[in-house]
Amino acid sequence: MPSEEKLPRILVVDDEPSILRFLRTVLNTGEFSLHQAENGHAALAAAAAVRPDVILLDLGLPDMDGVEVIQRIREWSQVPIIVLSVREREDDKVKALDAGADDYLTKPFGVAELLARIRVTLRRSTQQTPEPVVRVDELEIDMPRRRVTIRGEEVQLTPTEYDLLRLLAIHAGKVLTHNQILKQIWGPGHLEQPHVLRVTVSNLRRKIEQDVSRPRYIVTELGVGYRMSSA
Amino acid sequence: MTFDDHKRPSPEAMLKRALAEEADTTIGKLKIFLGYAAGVGKTYSMLEAAHERKREGWDVVAAYVESHGRAETDAFLEGLEIVPKAHIEYHGVTLPEMDTDRVLARRPQIALVDELAHTNVQGSRHEKRWQDVEELLAAGIDVYTTVNIQHFESLNDIVARITGVVVRETVPDRLLDKAAEIRLVDIPPDELLQRLREGKVYIAGQAAQAVEKFFRTGNLIALRELSLRRTAALVDDQMRAYMVSREIPGPWPAAERILVCVSGSPFSERLIRTARRLSDEMNIPWFTVYVETPGSSRHLQENRERVWKDLRLAESLGAHVATITATSVANAVIDYAEKQNVTKIVVGKPTKSRWREFLLPPLVDQLIRLSGAIDIYVVSIQADIIRPRPQAPEPKTSISLTGYIVSVALVMAATFLCLLVRPFLAPTNMVMIYLLAVVLSALRLGLKPAILTAFLGVLAFDFFVVPPQLTFSVADTEYILTFIALFSVGVIISSLVSKVRERADAVREREEQTASLYYLSRDLAAAANLETLLAAVTKNIGESLNARIAVLLPEGERLKVTAASRELALGEKELAVAEWAFRNRQPAGRGTGTLGSSELLHLPLMTSASLLGILAVRLEVESGYRSTQTRRLLDAFTSQTAMALERVQLSLRAEQAQILQARETLERALLNSISHDLRTPLVSITGALDTLRDKIHTLADEARLELLDTAWEEAERLNRFVSNLVEMTQLEAGAVKLRKEYCDIHDLAGCALAALERRIGTRGIEVRLPPDLPMVRMDMTLMTQVLVNLLDNALKYSPVTSPIEISASKDTTRMTIEFADRGPGIPEKDLKRVFDKFYRIPVPEGASGTGLGLSICKGIVEAHGGVIMAENRIGGGLKIIIELPLH
Incomplete structure (x- = not known):
């Protein structure tokens, strides 16, 4: 068992004592070293002092807006941030992701889900050089050769479709907002045209998904964006 | 009525008093510094009082004080906050006026307003300063003001007779009546004359000659007496009011009422003032009535305007005003008087000549015959009309001119026909041909052309037909009778025909008005919602008055044009006028004394219960604004519209109440559902967890799993329920x-x-x-x-x-x-x-x-x-x- 110092540090930011207690309980698996903060300013201080490997951030903080906390951290650190928010506030999630958060979880969430997200995030952040070939289930993207195969059979993609697939694959497991994708692939001028993205996703799914109504690879995150499922 | 009845104030009187006292708290109090001439020191007294109030800690501002450059007044203004004056441009000259809006915004406890009788520059909101003062009072601001006795409307003619100077700036007596306090500013006439000689008196814009005419010791003594007497009467009133309110028994005057009849004659104004004085002296309510007969439509436009002005005058003097339509003036007056419990009727002395009296008994005689228990006061009418009358409108030359031309042509045609048939007919029979011409012109052209036809007919008959021909001399004296007969038959027929036609015209006009009222009420009754109702209003009123109509209803803080005739857009200014009319519950705009320079007439839509909005009217014909008929029709329209609006709003409210009730039922169901749906899963969850905590070691693995599954599923269900509730609430709230x-x-x-x-x-x-x-x-x-x-x-x-x-x-x-x-x-x-x-x-x-x-x-x-x-x-x-x- 690695010593306490070697364990990945998690900073939990929430003002609800019951949530904090719950998170402490479920994360106390021996995998992580836990730190906590009850408000935005304490979170900013802790982020600098503790240098966490992952931050679990509740958006509804008493002293400052969660999105602002993200922006302030992003000014100097690329530490992965997972946002916790309630279902009714899609806008906040999108704002948080656009501000630089890496993932989000909707309350109430399951423990398994939380642990999986933390692990994926940690893995992604420790991964130094990107893999030249990404495999998800039966889908294989060979980046150096710009070749996409499904169950070994090559799929013909348009350049845009390929770019989109590659972008999602690089960030497999991570949610990308509509804006982030539009900006990356079509450029900032297309931010107001999300339907371009929807059409491309629809076409892409037809080529790689077995059942477009139950996609395995490109998952729609309602009101937020898309995510490539990781493994 | 017995004496006992007067001992104690009636419940109505007590209620009225209570209401008045209640109203007193929101309406400002008026204090008048009353003088009998310029220079008695009204402004000075007012400022003195103001300083005193200020020392007592009141918030006093000088809303408008005119020092006329007198140093002592200027010095006395020092230490008082002066509200900047508005500067209004008129014909290239900028004139200072009181800035009513600024005073209203400043909201002092007491505002000083000099010269109550002042007439504002055109372009100001109100015609007269006293209207501004009323607005300040209505806003709850106490006002100190100065005025001279001769400016009061009811005394106006007396003052003119005493001094020979007609004062044009008048103030309605009701201001004096409603003043909370009147301070009589009095100095002996000799002292005043001394001050005048020393140049301490400023008289605005009057020629030295007029000043001399006015400031004569005799005049001043008379005016002084007038003001003293008036003040004494007011004090008497207050005393009486006090006694009534404190239930102090005393000899109260019997409940009498005075009615004055006006006819639109130049003397009506004097009758009105006399009635007001009588009512003042006896301290009893008074009424003014105008009876419109089918024949009265024959009156000139000038006469109608006069009636309108007279009625407005009576209103401003505090009378209850009514217009009645009837065939007999005397019957209508007595009817009205009996209905209103009038005990005295004031009428003018007849001026008709004796022989006309013989044909048609004068109104006075008819009234006396019908009056029964009612006293009739006959007021002498002298020919001294002290006020210049508005000029009669231009005669309609174009129409009458063609009438006269046609009548000449008719006579020529008749003559031509006579010359044709001359060989076959006796001259006496040819008269018939001329008579035919007279009747024709009476039927078609009206009274005067018909008389001309008769006159020319007689001449032509004499000249062309009666031997010796082509001379006016008459051989047979018998023909003189024929001439007279021809002329008088012509005049009688034409006057009869024209009377019949006028009556028919009047009837038709009435008919049209009744019909338009009927159509409006029919459409209003059919209107189920606000939109159709307003459409009916703009359409019906617009068509029957040949006018453009807009209806403004309050929306939040402001009035908004909710419906309007096409091509009628209301600018900021008109909206402001409407706003004023709405806030003050008074007509404003064109044709009224308030903001008369605006383009539309704004009438408040009021019922006895509520104020609903404003009806703005632009008449195509300018004279319509002053026509009694139009105004009366508009009154009828506005009250109908107001009632219909109220009905719709009430039904809307009822509907809302129904919705509210349905909502309440729903909310109860929601509450039941919430308590049920929230509790059921909670019971399962807490139950399961409770068991687990207590018996974690004794339970079989299977049972533990079962309990955990139950708790988890129920928690899920709870989550779904809460989500649904939130969703529903947001959907319902339109969020x-x-x-x-x-x-x-x-x-x-x-x-x-x-x-x-x-x-x-x-x-x-x-x-x-x-x-x-x-x-x-x-x-x-x-x-x-x-x-x-x-x-x-x-x-x-x-x-x-x-x-x-x-x-x-x-x-x-x-x-x-x-x-x-x-x-x-x-x-x-x-x-x-x-x-x-x-x-x-x-x-x-x-x-x-x-x-x-x-x-x-x-x-x-x-x-x-x-x-x-x-x-x-x-x-x-x-x-x-x-x-x-x-x-």
Whole structure:
């Protein structure tokens, strides 16, 4: 068992004592070293002092807006941030992701889900050089050769479709907002045209998904964006 | 009435008094510094009082004080806050006026306003300063003001007779009546004359000659007496009011009432003033009545304007004013008097000549004969008209001129005919031909051309027909009788015909007015909502008065044009006038004394219970604003409109009350549902957890798992319920804004399936979506919610082994999405109700819903402009159909 110092540090930011207690309980698996903060300013201080490997951030903080906390951290650190928010506030999630958060979880969430997200995030952040070939289930993207195969059979993609697939694959497991994708692939001028993205996703799914109504690879995150499922 | 009745104030009087006292707290108090001439020191006294109040800690400002450059006044103004004056440009000259708006905004406790009788520059809001003062009072500001006795309306003519100077700036007596305090500023006339000689008296813009004429010792003594007497009378009134309010028994005057009749004659004004003085002296209410007879429409326009002015004068002097239409003046007056319990009627002395009196008994005689218990006061009318009268309108030359030309032509034609038939007829019979011409012109041309025809006819008959021809001399004296007969028959026929025609005209006019009122009331009665009602108002009133109409109703803080005739746009200025009329509950704008320079007449729409809005009118004919008939018709229209508006608003309110009640029922159901649906899962969860905590070591693994599963499932259910509640609340509050984007139906179905992944498990769900479905604009998050709810229901209510089908199709205008299950379906009669809130299908064992799922679906689909329906499937099961418009 690695010593306490070697364990990945998690900073939990929430003002609800019951949530904090719950998170402490479920994360106390021996995998992580836990730190906590009850408000935005304490979170900013802790982020600098503790240098966490992952931050679990509740958006509804008493002293400052969660999105602002993200922006302030992003000014100097690329530490992965997972946002916790309630279902009714899609806008906040999108704002948080656009501000630089890496993932989000909707309350109430399951423990398994939380642990999986933390692990994926940690893995992604420790991964130094990107893999030249990404495999998800039966889908294989060979980046150096710009070749996409499904169950070994090559799929013909348009350049845009390929770019989109590659972008999602690089960030497999991570949610990308509509804006982030539009900006990356079509450029900032297309931010107001999300339907371009929807059409491309629809076409892409037809080529790689077995059942477009139950996609395995490109998952729609309602009101937020898309995510490539990781493994 | 017995003496006892007067001992104690009646309950009505007490109530009135109480109401007046209550009103006193919100309406400002008026204090008048009354003098008998310029220079007695009114302004000085007012400032003195102001300083005193200020020392006592009152918030006093000088709203308008004119020092006329007198140093002592200027010095005395020091230490008082002066509200800057408004500068109004008129004909290139900038003149200072009181800035009423600024004073209103400043809201002092006491405002000093000099020279109450002042006439404002054109372009000011009100014609007269006293109107500004009334506005300040209405806003709850106390006003100190100065005025001379000769400016009071009811004393105006007396003053003119005493001094020979006509004072044009008058103030209605009601201001004096409603003043909370009157301070008589008095110095002996000799002292005043001394001050005048020393140049200490400023008299605005009057020539030295006029000043000399006015400031004579005799005049001053008379005026002084007048003001002293008037003040004494007021003090007397106050004393009486005090005694009444304190129930002090005393000899109260009998409940008498005075009625004065006006006819539009130049003397009516004096009658009105006399009546006012009488009513003042006896301290009793008075009425002014004008009786319109079919014949009175024959009066000139000038006369109508005079009647209108007289009635307005009477109103400003505090009379109750009425106009009655009847055939007999005397009967109508007596009728009215009896209805109003009038005890004295004031009429003018007849001026008609004796022989006309013989033909038609004068009104006085008729009244006396009919009056019974009512006293008749006959007031002498001298020929000294002290006020210049407005000039009569220009005669309508063009119309009458053609009339005269035609009458000459008729005579010529008759003469020509006579010359033709001369060989066959005796001259006496030829008279008939001329008579025919006279009758024709009387029928077609009116009275005067007909008389001309008769006159010319006689001449032509004499000249051309009667021998010796071509001379005016007459051989046979018999013809003189023929001439006289021809002329008098001509005059009588034409006057009769013209009277009949005028009567017919009057009747027609009345008829038209009645008809337009009838049409309006019919349309108003038919109007079910505000929109149709306002449309009826603008259309009917516009058409019957040949006017453009706008209706302004309050919306929040301001008035808004809710309906208007075409081509009528109200600018900022008109809106401000309407606003004023609304706030002050008085007509304003064109044709009134307030803001008369505006383009429209603004009339408040009022019923006895409420103030509803403003009717703004622009008449095509300028004289219409001053015509009694138009104003009376407008009054009738506004009161009808107001009543109809009130009716609609009341029914709207009733409807809202009904909605509110329905809402309350719903809320009760919601509360029941919440307490049930929140508690049930909580009971299971706490129960399960409680057992686990207590018996964790003694329970078998299987039992522990069972308990945990129960707790988890119930927590899930609780979560769904809370989500539904939140969703429903947001939908109902209108907080949900659709964010429509082009969405892929495949994606939509995928999201719904993904959301329920755990619940679906291994259940068979057939998704049949054609591959070429177009993208549809919708709010994907909300529509996914719809699908999730429907899928959830299908999962809940159908047997686990049965399939659930999701399919979609499209035609040119809409996209149809169908959900079908093989559950128990819904009783046919409830198919429509399933989308109602808290409707629950008879629940199969283990399944329970919130009763909100389907109503949320309905709300979302309808927000998209779509429809959602339920039907039972052949072979069992339920099908939900959603139709969304494609464009």
